[in-house]
Amino acid sequence: xxxxxxxxxxxxxxxxxxxxxxxxxxxxxxxxxxxxxxxxxxxxxxxxxxxxxxxxxxxxxxxxxxxxxxxxxxxxxxxxxxxxxxxxxxxxxxxxxxxxxxxxxxxxxxxxxxxxxxxxxxxxxxxxxxxxxxxxxxxxxxxxxxxxxxxxxxxxxxxxxxxxxxxxxxxxxxxxxxxxxxxxxxxxxxxxxxxxxxxxxxxxxxxxxxxxxxxxxxxxxxxxxxxxxxxxxxxxxxxxxxxxxxxxxxxxxxxxxxxxxxxxxxxxxxxxxxxxxxxxxxxxxxxxxxxxxxxxxxxxxxxxxxxxxxxxxxxxxxxxxxxxxxxxxxxxxxxxxxxxxxxxxxxxxxxxxxxxxxxxxxxxxxxxxxxxxxxxxxxxxxxxxxxxxxxxxxxxxxxxxxxxxxxxxx
Amino acid sequence: xxxxxxxxxxxxxxxxxxxxxxxxxxxxxxxxxxxxxxxxxxxxxxxxxxxxxxxxxxxxxxxxxxxxxxxxxxxxxxxxxxxxxxxxxxxxxxxxxxxxxxxxxxxxxxxxxxxxxxxxxxxxxxxxxxxxxxxxxxxxxxxxxxxxxxxxxxxxxxxxxxxxxxxxxxxxxxxxxxxxxxxxxxxxxxxxxxxxxxxxxxxxxxxxxxxxxxxxxxxxxxxxxxxxxxxxxxxxxxxxxxxxxxxxxxxxxxxxxxxxxxxxxxxxxxxxxxxxxxxxxxxxxxxxxxxxxxxxxxxxxxxxxxxxxxxxxxxxxxxxxxxxxxxxxxxxxxxxxxxxxxxxxxxxxxxxxxxxxxxxxxxxxxxxxxxxxxxxxxxxxxxxxxxxxxxxxxxxxxxxxxxxxxxxxx
Numbered sequence: 001x002x003x004x005x006x007x008x009x010x011x012x013x014x015x016x017x018x019x020x021x022x023x024x025x026x027x028x029x030x031x032x033x034x035x036x037x038x039x040x041x042x043x044x045x046x047x048x049x050x051x052x053x054x055x056x057x058x059x060x061x062x063x064x065x066x067x068x069x070x071x072x073x074x075x076x077x078x079x080x081x082x083x084x085x086x087x088x089x090x091x092x093x094x095x096x097x098x099x100x101x102x103x104x105x106x107x108x109x110x111x112x113x114x115x116x117x118x119x120x121x122x123x124x125x126x127x128x129x130x131x132x133x134x135x136x137x138x139x140x141x142x143x144x145x146x147x148x149x150x151x152x153x154x155x156x157x158x159x160x161x162x163x164x165x166x167x168x169x170x171x172x173x174x175x176x177x178x179x180x181x182x183x184x185x186x187x188x189x190x191x192x193x194x195x196x197x198x199x200x201x202x203x204x205x206x207x208x209x210x211x212x213x214x215x216x217x218x219x220x221x222x223x224x225x226x227x228x229x230x231x232x233x234x235x236x237x238x239x240x241x242x243x244x245x246x247x248x249x250x251x252x253x254x255x256x257x258x259x260x261x262x263x264x265x266x267x268x269x270x271x272x273x274x275x276x277x278x279x280x281x282x283x284x285x286x287x288x289x290x291x292x293x294x295x296x297x298x299x300x301x302x303x304x305x306x307x308x309x310x311x312x313x314x315x316x317x318x319x320x321x322x323x324x325x326x327x328x329x330x331x332x333x334x335x336x337x338x339x340x341x342x343x344x345x346x347x348x349x350x351x352x353x354x355x356x357x358x359x360x361x362x363x364x365x366x367x368x369x370x371x372x373x374x375x376x377x378x379x380x381x382x383x384x385x386x387x388x389x390x391x392x393x394x395x396x397x398x399x400x401x402x403x404x405x406x407x408x409x410x
Numbered sequence: 411x412x413x414x415x416x417x418x419x420x421x422x423x424x425x426x427x428x429x430x431x432x433x434x435x436x437x438x439x440x441x442x443x444x445x446x447x448x449x450x451x452x453x454x455x456x457x458x459x460x461x462x463x464x465x466x467x468x469x470x471x472x473x474x475x476x477x478x479x480x481x482x483x484x485x486x487x488x489x490x491x492x493x494x495x496x497x498x499x500x501x502x503x504x505x506x507x508x509x510x511x512x513x514x515x516x517x518x519x520x521x522x523x524x525x526x527x528x529x530x531x532x533x534x535x536x537x538x539x540x541x542x543x544x545x546x547x548x549x550x551x552x553x554x555x556x557x558x559x560x561x562x563x564x565x566x567x568x569x570x571x572x573x574x575x576x577x578x579x580x581x582x583x584x585x586x587x588x589x590x591x592x593x594x595x596x597x598x599x600x601x602x603x604x605x606x607x608x609x610x611x612x613x614x615x616x617x618x619x620x621x622x623x624x625x626x627x628x629x630x631x632x633x634x635x636x637x638x639x640x641x642x643x644x645x646x647x648x649x650x651x652x653x654x655x656x657x658x659x660x661x662x663x664x665x666x667x668x669x670x671x672x673x674x675x676x677x678x679x680x681x682x683x684x685x686x687x688x689x690x691x692x693x694x695x696x697x698x699x700x701x702x703x704x705x706x707x708x709x710x711x712x713x714x715x716x717x718x719x720x721x722x723x724x725x726x727x728x729x730x731x732x733x734x735x736x737x738x739x740x741x742x743x744x745x746x747x748x749x750x751x752x753x754x755x756x757x758x759x760x761x762x763x764x765x766x767x768x769x770x771x772x773x774x775x776x777x778x779x780x781x782x783x784x785x786x787x788x789x790x791x792x793x794x795x796x797x798x799x800x801x802x803x804x805x806x807x808x809x810x811x812x813x814x815x816x817x818x819x820x
Contacts, residue, residue: 183687184687184688270680270684271684271687271688274680274681274684274685275684275688277593277594277681278594278681278685278709278712278713279712279713280690280708280709280712282712286708286711286712287711288703288704288707288708288711289703289707291701291702291703292701293698293699293701293703293708294698295708295711295712297698297699298690298696298698298703298705298708299688299690301696301697301698301705302688302689302690302692302696302705303688303689
């Protein structure tokens with residue numbers, strides 16, 4: 001296996017650090033728009049000759065395809081923000097490589113009813129060409145970070161091993177992270193967080209399958225709920241946000257309802273609402289003096305790079321899936337399947353903060369399963385299209401176990 | 411009198427519309443960095459040959475001086491944001507013209523104790539050369555908008571005609587404006603509002619005259635107070651902000667304490683706090699992709715131009731001064747001197763929204779008093795250095811009366 005990693009930011013660099021401890025691949029080309037950043041990620045592995053830095057323009061399918069061909073890559077690992085999904089996805093296909101990402105092609109709100117009907121959904125552009133990928137025998141494994149990714153693996157696992165019938169697959173993401181010395185410092189890409197949280201949240205219900213395939217939208221920050229996260233994180237206010245799991249899970253796992261709620265907390269919700277109120281979440285360019293910039297890029301440029309905050313961060317991050325329904329024993333069951341990473345541990349073990357480490361470990365596990373033939377497939381597939389148990393076993397073998405917690409049946 | 415007006419934005423354009431109805435001057439050169447904007451302000455007066463458009467670079471004293479000389483201007487009227495005070499002030503002096511502005515040279519926080527001690531104060535750079543202006547027989551009339559401006563005239567009036575002894579001169583500014591069709595649309599320059607509200611608020615107390623001349627600072631948004639504004643506006647939450655009156659009034663009017671509180675309201679305070687938390691109030695440039703921009707300029711570019719919102723605005727704006735102390739009769743007295751403008755009136759009468767109209771009318775009144783010799787002086791002076799009664803009488807003659815309201819003595 002020869003991998004082209006596109007993006008040496010926080011998640012890309014953590015990917016390199018995690019992969020460096022494994023031996024399932026021959027070569028990783030670490031490519032970034034900023035060559036120096038790619039070189040830093042490679043240099044951090046202190047002379048591991050399997051890694052090599054390169055420059056890439058992720059907005060150009062040709063640039064991606066050229067690198068694939070030049071280095072004979074078999075797999076393209078997309079680790080940049082979701083604006084660049086389509087050129088990387090297309091570049092991989094053009095050059096005959098398999099493809100993995102951690103976020104899918106972007107949505108566009110319904111032009112007339114943005115807060116009740118879906119428009120262009122997350123991943124629609126990728127699923128539109130699934131037939132071509134399948135016909136070519138190529139695999140696009142989409143949404144294989146932590147969320148989407150591990151959360152989707154949990155859905156497959158719950159359906160296969162824990163539940164006879166599922167009422168709701170509810171992803172719940174929360175943390176108790178703080179960053180010393182900063183009044184406000186998001187622990188993940190603000191660009192992506194704005195995209196996720198200000199787009200109309202999407203929900204799926206089986207009995208609304210007559211309209212738009214069961215998917216519908218709500219107002220941002222809808223259905224607030226306090227979820228009590230495990231391992232000492234405690235209660236966090238969660239709200240609906242747009243996320244890939246809601247688009248992926250219903251395609252492969254039987255359930256009555258699929259939701260995603262993000263534990264943003266009051267302060268972050270207020271910040272996002274204010275950015276939106278002022279139009280600072282916009283991605284189209286505005287003219288400022290003699291130049292043109294995207295306001296959302298300016299917001300990102302004003303905040304510290306989350307990948308560089310690990311030393312100042314404290315706390316844990318939790319990704320998980322709350323499944324309710326009927327257990328294999330025929331009794332009502334409500335179970336939270338989860339994965340917690342303590343920042344102190346990830347910094348000590350890998351030198352990467354917990355949120356990016358937790359995102360990056362999952363595609364490494366998936367690539368190892370593809371390399372050794374445990375996972376096989378073609379077309380445009382989500383993580384829930386594959387057997388969950390070997391994934392969860394290998395994740396545990398990486399030193400990062402997962403857990404379950406039984407919750408009261410409502 | 412031949413006037414060079416620098417700035418044809420909201421206030422500058424309203425200045426032109428108000429001046430066009432008066433006959434105390436021969437000529438106004440309406441200058442802007444954007445010539446088309448200057449031309450629009452001139453064209454709006456439909457062929458009044460006393461107005462002529464020109465281009466100016468307000469950041470260059472030479473550019474300002476050259477225009478003064480070219481057109482033989484006797485007075486320079488500064489109507490741009492306070493970043494450009496010093497080059498315009500210096501350009502006027504170099505070319506031998508008198509000078510007026512509506513905001514003074516900018517402050518810089520105290521390097522060690524920003525929230526208790528003053529650093530460089532508003533206007534310090536201008537007062538530093540007061541002797542040169544006086545020696546040259548030139549007048550710089552500073553802070554002659556509505557606040558500072560009319561509020562300072564009220565202070566002079568209260569000291570001369572209403573009070574024997576003044577405990578506090580407290581400027582209180584509030585409004586009940588709303589803008590149809592916008593979730594958030596400030597009615598005044600957001601650049602200036604951020605500058606005023608996020609800088610450490612300054613307060614003056616006579617009995618602290620031992621330290622920094624009686625001036626000291628507090629945390630932003632300090633001493634919140636609900637003030638009940640007249641003419642139907644009602645109660646608005648007001649907080650301390652940095653404003654020129656606190657620097658001007660103690661120089662010419664005897665009082666024990668001088669404060670400025672701005673009726674921002676909860677929502678605006680939250681927006682400003684969030685902008686600060688995210689570093690979006692910064693004026694130094696950040697690199698975004700291939701360009702460099704000032705985040706505060708990006709915020710301004712994302713919001714609608716307040717000068718263009720008049721048709722959608724509803725409500726009234728109030729500027730005023732709450733004076734407490736001992737009346738001429740020896741009894742305790744508490745009086746609010748105020749000036750209210752209804753947006754519906756200013757749009758109907760002048761085609762300009764009430765906040766910019768209220769700012770612009772005062773320098774026109776002042777220039778008329780200078781033109782007819784009622785006001786004379788040299789040096790760097792505030793509005794409270796002049797007789798208040800003719801100013802207030804002429805303001806009333808302009809069709810915009812002021813009022814007083816007696817308040818309970820505490």
